[in-house]
Amino acid sequence: MSIKLYDLAGIDDRRFSSNCWRTRFALLHKGLPHITVPKLFTSIHKISGDNHRTLPIITDGKTTISDSWAIVNYLEAAYPHKPSLFDKQDSLKSYSEFLQHWSLKAISFPLLQIIIKDIYDRLDPIDKPYFRATREKRFGKTLEDIVKNSEDNVEQFRSGLNPLRVSLKHRNFLSGKKPLYPDYIIAAALMWPRSMSPKQILHEDDTLNTWFKTMLSLYEGIGSKQPKEWVGI
Numbered sequence: 001m002s003i004k005l006y007d008l009a010g011i012d013d014r015r016f017s018s019n020c021w022r023t024r025f026a027l028l029h030k031g032l033p034h035i036t037v038p039k040l041f042t043s044i045h046k047i048s049g050d051n052h053r054t055l056p057i058i059t060d061g062k063t064t065i066s067d068s069w070a071i072v073n074y075l076e077a078a079y080p081h082k083p084s085l086f087d088k089q090d091s092l093k094s095y096s097e098f099l100q101h102w103s104l105k106a107i108s109f110p111l112l113q114i115i116i117k118d119i120y121d122r123l124d125p126i127d128k129p130y131f132r133a134t135r136e137k138r139f140g141k142t143l144e145d146i147v148k149n150s151e152d153n154v155e156q157f158r159s160g161l162n163p164l165r166v167s168l169k170h171r172n173f174l175s176g177k178k179p180l181y182p183d184y185i186i187a188a189a190l191m192w193p194r195s196m197s198p199k200q201i202l203h204e205d206d207t208l209n210t211w212f213k214t215m216l217s218l219y220e221g222i223g224s225k226q227p228k229e230w231v232g233i
């Protein structure tokens with residue numbers, strides 16, 4: 001039986017969640033047959049009897065796991081003969097864990113303050129009241145107020161990506177010669193604005209574009225085939 005990946009979806013079946021993309025890339029890298037099941041924010045609680053409140057969730061036979069980091073560790077342990085996401089190196093696993101935390105701080109959080117209203121605009125109408133209420137409570141202001149300074153914030157966001165540009169100066173991938181989990185973490189973070197925001201998040205001459213283009217082309221171009229909203233590749 002195929003693995004099932006419960007995946008967050010917006011309008012036009014846009015699969016926009018970075019957290020879910022990490023898992024999707026992980027399944028593709030390992031060559032594990034799987035199907036993705038689109039879900040709305042407001043239907044996550046129905047997946048496994050209210051046990052899990054966030055996506056991604058996978059089911060593999062009788063096993064159900066949520067949280068992308070728990071999932072990647074499960075896949076490595078359950079399928080040791082399939083290509084490893086960490087090249088079977090503890091050091092790469094530690095680097096990945098660091099990068100996931102870094103990307104949350106340096107990419108996802110600043111980006112959210114730039115694109116949160118664009119995300120809202122592209123959610124299924126059923127999800128909109130839930131998304132607005134929970135995010136406005138979290139930030140203590142309206143979605144419209146959160147994105148008030150988004151023009152200035154885009155510049156700041158772009159310069160925050162410099163560590164990635166420096167790392168990619170002398171290698172093709174963040175992981176070295178081939179894409180591994182560190183590359184999927186960052187590519188997943190960029191799939192989010194790519195599918196949900198018309199803003200120009202990366203300049204057309206940004207050196208990161210070369211790497212991102214390669215990431216989009218992997219696995220028969222699964223990334224590049226996704227609906228694209230932003231100005232860019």
Ligand SMILES: N[C@@H](CCC(=O)N[C@@H](CS)C(=O)NCC(=O)O)C(=O)O
Nearest residue numbers: 017019041053054055056067068069
């Ligand atoms: N650390 C978790 C984060 C998962 C997460 O926050 N997922 C979001 C989707 S991108 C979610 O399901 N949020 C549910 C909600 O906001 O109600 C992971 O890596 O899986």
